[in-house]
Amino acid sequence: MRRDVFQAIADPTRRAIIALIALQAMTPNALAEHFDTTRQAVSKHLRILTECELIKPEQQGREIYYTLEIEKMKEIDKWLEQFRKIWESRFNQLDNLLSKLKNKKS
Amino acid sequence: MRRDVFQAIADPTRRAIIALIALQAMTPNALAEHFDTTRQAVSKHLRILTECELIKPEQQGREIYYTLEIEKMKEIDKWLEQFRKIWESRFNQLDNLLSKLKNKKS
DNA sequence: TATATGCGCAACTATTTGGTTTCTCAAAAT
DNA sequence: ATTTTGAGAAACCAAATAGTTGCGCATATA
Numbered sequence: 448m449r450r451d452v453f454q455a456i457a458d459p460t461r462r463a464i465i466a467l468i469a470l471q472a473m474t475p476n477a478l479a480e481h482f483d484t485t486r487q488a489v490s491k492h493l494r495i496l497t498e499c500e501l502i503k504p505e506q507q508g509r510e511i512y513y514t515l516e517i518e519k520m521k522e523i524d525k526w527l528e529q530f531r532k533i534w535e536s537r538f539n540q541l542d543n544l545l546s547k548l549k550n551k552k553s
Numbered sequence: 554m555r556r557d558v559f560q561a562i563a564d565p566t567r568r569a570i571i572a573l574i575a576l577q578a579m580t581p582n583a584l585a586e587h588f589d590t591t592r593q594a595v596s597k598h599l600r601i602l603t604e605c606e607l608i609k610p611e612q613q614g615r616e617i618y619y620t621l622e623i624e625k626m627k628e629i630d631k632w633l634e635q636f637r638k639i640w641e642s643r644f645n646q647l648d649n650l651l652s653k654l655k656n657k658k659s
Numbered sequence: 660t661a662t663a664t665g666c667g668c669a670a671c672t673a674t675t676t677g678g679t680t681t682c683t684c685a686a687a688a689t
Numbered sequence: 690a691t692t693t694t695g696a697g698a699a700a701c702c703a704a705a706t707a708g709t710t711g712c713g714c715a716t717a718t719a
Contacts, residue, residue, distance in 0.1 A: 457563035458677080462632070469639060475696065488678055490697065509686040509695050517643065520636045523629065526568070530626045533575060537623065564707080582665065594708055596667065615665050615716040662719070668712080675706070681699085688693070 452522045455499045460484070461492050465515065468502060472512040558628045561605045566590070567598050571621060574608060578618040 456462055464478055475493060479486040493513055496502045501519045505512045562568055570584055581599060585592040599619055602608045607625045611618045 451565075453565075453568065454563045457560045459557075459559075460677090462559065466635065469636060476694090484677090485679070486696075487680080487698095491677075494697085511696065515639075517636060517640045520633070521640065524633055524637070527626070527630055527633070529572065530575060530623060531630070533621075534623045534627065566707090580665075581667090590707090591709075592666080593668095593710080597707075600667085617666070660719100662717100664715100664717075666713105666715085668714105670709100670711085672709075673707090676704080677702105678704100679700100679702080681701100683698085684696090686693100686695080689691080 450495065450499045452499055452501060452519060453526075455496055455501055456523070458492065460489075461496060464489070464492055464496065465501065465520075468513055468515045469517070472505065472514040474510045474512055478513075556601070556605045558605055558607060558625060559632075561602055561607055562629070564598065566595075567602060570595070570598055570602065571607065571626075574619055574621045575623070578611065578620040580616045580618055584619075 456465070460482060463481070467473060467478060467481060475486050475490050478493075479489040482489065493502065493504075497504060497513075499519070500516055502513045503516055505514060562571070566588060569587070573579060573584060573587060581592050581596050584599075585595040588595060599608065599610075603610060603619075605625070606622055608619045609622055611620060
């Protein structure tokens with residue numbers, strides 16, 4: 448069973464869960480209220496997110512609060528790095544072009 | 554059929570294809586040589602990537618060169634933005650803490 | 660003109676996925 | 690002590706996915 452960050456964020460519900468938990472730790476029931484599904488479905492998503500260590504369960508009495516492991520999110524950022532280099536260099540090229548046009552005019 | 558950028562990058566082969574194409578436009582056959590699958594399998598991935606507009610086909614005789622639509626990659630970056638804010642603020646908190654410790658010493 | 664090549668498309672298969680329902684267990688509330 | 694509540698686990702199902710093989714259609718090459 449593949450289980451990595453990219454696979455985890457592929458599902459829109461899971462992305463929404465991550466966004467909610469980023470603001471504050473939440474229980475499965477509290478999360479489920481935000482979606483049009485059952486708690487069990489949310490629970491399954493939480494299991495997947497936990498397995499790839501994007502979130503962490505914290506037992507508190509009979510409730511379980513899930514918190515975001517923000518460090519793990521950086522893995523996505525790290526992968527994007529190689530492309531960021533490209534779009535930044537393209538921006539610079541455009542920038543250079545604009546300067547040249549400007550110089551021509553003046 | 555769900556078809557968005559996040560779903561597209563969920564597959565490791567597709568991520569590899571994107572990385573290869575980012576360096577230079579490539580044909581399906583050229584790409585397939587890099588993987589342990591058939592051209593048809595790669596072709597299917599290319600279709601998915603094309604559908605969500607991450608890549609663009611450019612016919613050249615009987616060959617089709619696929620180029621990366623780098624702009625689309627920014628969508629992922631945009632989504633990460635909300636979390637970047639969080640990890641940057643946490644970094645600042647750590648930064649502040651370190652300054653305080655430093656001040657205490659001196 | 661005949662053949663080879665590059666490629667997308669369709670049909671089929673096995674596996675994975677997202678969801679549901681049902682069950683059990685432990686912690687709170689009555 | 691009994692009932693309610695929060696939550697994970699298991700069994701099941703429909704849909705989606707990743708891959709395969711076989712096909713047809715162009716564009717090159719002989």
